[in-house]
Amino acid sequence: MNHLLILPLILPLLGGLLMLLPPLTHSRVRQRNFALSLAAAMVLVSILLVLQAQDGIIDVYALGNWAPPFGIVLVADRLSTLMVLLTSVLAFCSLLYTFGPSEEEGSFFQPLMQFQLLGINGAFLTGDLFNLFVFFEVLLISSYGLLMFGGGKRRTRAGLHYVILNLAGSAVFLFALGILYGTLGTLNIADMALKMKMIDSTELPLVRAGGMMLLIVFGLKAAMLPLQFWLPAAYSAAAPAVAALFAVMTKVGIYAILRVFTVIFGAEAGSLAGMAGPWLWPLALLTLLIGAIGILAAKDLRRLVAHLIIVSVGTLLAGIGLEREAATSAALYYLIHTTLVSAGLFLLADLIGRQRGKAGDRLIAARPMHQGKRLGILFFIAAVAVIGMPPLSGFVGKVMLMKSALAVREMQWFWPVLLGSSLLALIALSRAGSNLFWNINGEKPVATAVNPAQLTAAVLLLSTPVLMSLFGGPLTELTDATARQLHDVPVQISGVLQANTGEGI
Incomplete structure (x- = not known):
């Protein structure tokens, strides 16, 4: 058994626990150094997992040596390892940003970041729906604390809405799991896909109801319309390092939709095949529209970025809806x-x-920035990438998505909405840049220099559109292979259920 697969869970779990104990708990500097070292180790582990997954073999880790579908299993295929690598890179940059001025941090901030990573990595690697629910709760509980770190009326209000909505979502998730387990007799994703071929016709309505409840829950996590209204307030109120890490939170919901409705309710699901498509397609386009309107209405940069995330959610869901x-x-x-x-x-x-x-x-108008040119260049690169202008990766991704819409009906809806949202993003970001860098009120800049560690973290993240364009060929080959493996449902089933698990822990 490949024990490397358990490290994305063990490292943040043990790291978070050690930070709660002396001597780390008494020193924020030690906590930061330890957390960044863990993040660097996580990046290396994730790279190794991605490289191992490129042979096309699905790696299964059976905890307690209980063979699937009876035990708890972790599954590493191309998709799950790619998502873990993405999370690890994001975590490294977010934790690097905490090395700058950080008045809002407390002794529990870094441990909560580790437990958040535990939940996110677990959600990507788990092979069954019940443990997906468990890891959802781990990441949500951690996010409750991280969201309200530093206090204040704004964060408390946003946190309260966030908690109530996600508690309701967790309840719906449990009901869905109960329905599906009662009808299929299993919650292992591969085994559920196998059992879908043998459902009695009398149980089809129950299975359909359970599947639609899962779509509602995952839609809430992904911020899909009409369940997106919690995101702008929550993300714009969070501390910057937390908001940066939260950028992957909506992708957990998108990943769950992609995994469940491609494997369990995919092409091999008989009469329930493609059940999410008729709902995903219109809701994705409406999510795109509402996000674009929110961009125009934003009065500060953080809220504008939060609405940009909603736009990206709609774009991604439209791609998934094409099936x-x-x-x-x-x-x-x-x-x-x-x-x-x-x-x-x-x-x-x-x-x-x-x-x-x-x-x-x-x-609004303000005093000039001490390092306005440097920050202005970063803002320009980010704006070009987000809008989808050539030659950066945003343009490449949107062109690939438009090319994948083959039918005339798909083109006539998706192309205008996607291009229209890009136009609105261009207008909003142009207005934002003009106000931030050219609308000057006064002559003396604020005597605050950019912290080198924080600037490095921002540069690392905002250089990725350039790198993704330069290495677009190998990256698209990787995503092509990942999509091909995910859509090959028989391979997904046999790869998990017939895996040689060896000895677990």
């Missing part, structure tokens, strides 16, 4: 791009806000 390999590959490429760029924009918004004095990141 074909080419669209999935394009969506995965765009997912990597939008996650890293959105996180970088959250960090950049904080850097800009610190140099504008009392005006913060609000789109």
